[in-house]
Amino acid sequence: MSIKPEINQIVVTQDIETDLLLEAVYHRFGYDFRDYNKAHIKRRILHRMQTTGARSISEMQHKVLHEEGFIEVILRDLSINVTEMYRDPSFYLSIRNEVFPILKTYPFIKIWHAGCATGEEVYSFAIMLKEEGLLNRAQIYATDFNPLVLETARKGIYPISRIKEYTQNYQSAGGNQSFSDYYIAKYDSVILDQSLRKNIVFAEHNLVTDSVFAEVHLVVCRNVLIYFNKDLQNRVVKLFNESLVKGGFLGLGSKENLMFTDVYEKFYVVDAKEKIYKKKVQGVI
């Protein structure tokens, strides 16, 4: 086991270089990944190092600071762009059954979809709101820190290859119309019904560095918190708490949880499996 000290040094050095790269990205461009879970960040950075042929992470830091356009590559690597329409259909079914009946009692509803990536889940919500007669009195803020994914989200054009899966998801999520009414197929793409978009505002917002921008009735943020360390998770769920009206709802990803956060007492559980929470009205109910 004589190789250990050497191997150990490589790993320790790479950890230092990773931290320095994240510092450089933050100070030069304002994107703050310093409180992300490191295992994921390192995996993505090492992968990029291989494909660019850089010999070290430090060399990538040099590229980020001096090579035009390289930051976009890094941003794409570090942002979470894997999503699908009605991802986890049972979540949407629960929102439809447990949350929408209460939203219907408001004259106007605001929804914040934080970390919306390329927008598939935002449109899933819009379709569901439409079917429940809520879309015309809803305002959806769909935000992400990455302007490139927002560009895709705004267009609402997705590969046709995934439509079969989305149709199944739609049905499992309680969809009761013909899903094909919501898109037009063209070549190898589908273009989603443009009217779905009229109450959606796509905007850049960074959960790590930006603050509350609206008071909303429902916050949806799925599979974003899993990328954050505990401190950052806490900061972000506090932000959600501040953004919600009393009695407002919060929907998280299936492996995300308020349990060990500072705001746990401020919410009660609507659906434990689907990670849907309701902000207490007076700290009690």
Added chain:
Amino acid sequence: MEESTYKVIVIGASAGGLKALKKIISGLPKSFCMPILIVQHLSPRSDGFMAHYFNQLSHLQVKEADEKEPIRPNHIYIAPANYHMLVELNETISFTVDEKVSYARPSIDVLFESAARVYLDRLIGIILTGANEDGAAGIRTIKSFGGLTIAQSPETAEVAVMPMAAIQTECVDLILSLDEISNLLSSLCNQG
């Protein structure tokens, strides 16, 4: 071999894996101390049935892994469907929903590579039965960090493709049947 230096075990399995894992997990004694992290390829729609099932027939605590969960002795952690499972430097579990790797999420490679970076030469990686090549790159990484690598002997595997792919990297230390793997693991922990 300095057995007692090993700290954690990672196992990857795909087609035929339930039976193979059952054999290994149910054979481990109550005194078995090393944490085990498992990626078994699953349908994205699976719920936590596998952890429940294994927990009933194991002397150890078997559970579906949770976000930020500390990796503790006497525990077996199963990756949830549709998430990659990684190990953080502070020996906790994290998840991502990144692209599939080798057509799989959870991917064996992702677990093995992240665990290797944390446990270095104190990690044991095991590839069991399966029909794709996930895990081969992970085995290579574990080996390069000085860990111990094991593949189920292809002739004893329900589907030989995955252990074969691992063996073809030439980074596998031991090629063993399920019984031999079970015995080896039990003996390691009794000494530790």
